Amino acid sequence: MKKVVQLFTFLFLGTAVYAQSQNEIEGVTDQGIEFKVGSEFGFLSVLSHKVQFDQDGTYFDYAKDGGQDVLFPFKRFTAEISKNRNTFVLLYQPLKLESTVTLNNDLEVNDLVFPAGSAVNLLYGFPFYRVSYMREMIKKDSKNSFEIGASLQIRNATISFESTDGSLYRTNRDVGPVPAFKMRGRRYFSESFFGEFEVDGMYAPISYLNGSDNEITGAIVDASLRTGFEINRNFETFFNVRYLAGGAVGTSDNENGPGDGYTRNWLHFGTVSAGISYRFNAN
Secondary structure, rough: OOOHHHHHHHHHHHHHHHHOOOHHHOOOOOOOEEEEEEEEEEEEEEEEEEEEEOOOOOOOOOOOOOOOEEEEEEEEEEEEEEOOOOEEEEEEEOOOOEEEOOOOOOEOOOOEEEEOOOOEEEEEEEOOEEEEEEEEEOOOOOEEEEEEEEEEEEEEEEEEEOOOOOOOOEEEEEEEEEEEEEEEEEEEEEOOOOEEEEEEEEEEEEHHHOOOOOOOEEEEEEEEEEEEOOOOOEEEEEEEEEEEEEEEEEEEEOOOOOOOEEEEEEEEEEEEEEEEEEEEEEO
């Protein structure tokens, strides 16, 4: 945790120091504080999703065998505060995939076997919170924008397997920080019509970040393309496609439950959504 904070602080301060120096060089004037809130709603498709608990456990394919071959509801909420060329973003992403399946093969999770032919309730809950800081790299008098910065994401995972008769049960829970780089850009094709991209991403040895002696590797990617229309200076609507991926592989030394602490979990999701945003104190 200490190294995560150090890395995020390094990314944050590096961008902030650069921002301050650019303000001084360019003589940026104080333009006041601007607030922006947004939400989007749509559907999520599981492109690939596999998980394994324990070295001898089953590498379970949710898309093939776990009932994740359908569309799931998707939603996301953001709040931003900007001053001059600096922006802070707070994001909340609910993510809860539930299904019930009859197993084609034995499923072993942390030394417990769910036999083939049995019915199992599956829960994959992975909501997360993310705070970001970005610095505008294009001069403020340009309507187009390109921002770079850093994010700190807090995962809040609950992964459960339960037989429908309640006799067999395994759950894995985890809360932890994930630092990432961030960039966002917007280009106007007319006075009101725009295109936008946004990326958060990091590939890193988690063992270094959390101080563990065990080798654990993790990654996140949250990349989107958006097209939208400004109805007026305050209000805009948009259509968005997103690629959301991540996971980790390795053995945790903090495992207290059954099993040896080994986890392999990789997901690749695609989303399609529509949304709105509203800007307060717009100049």
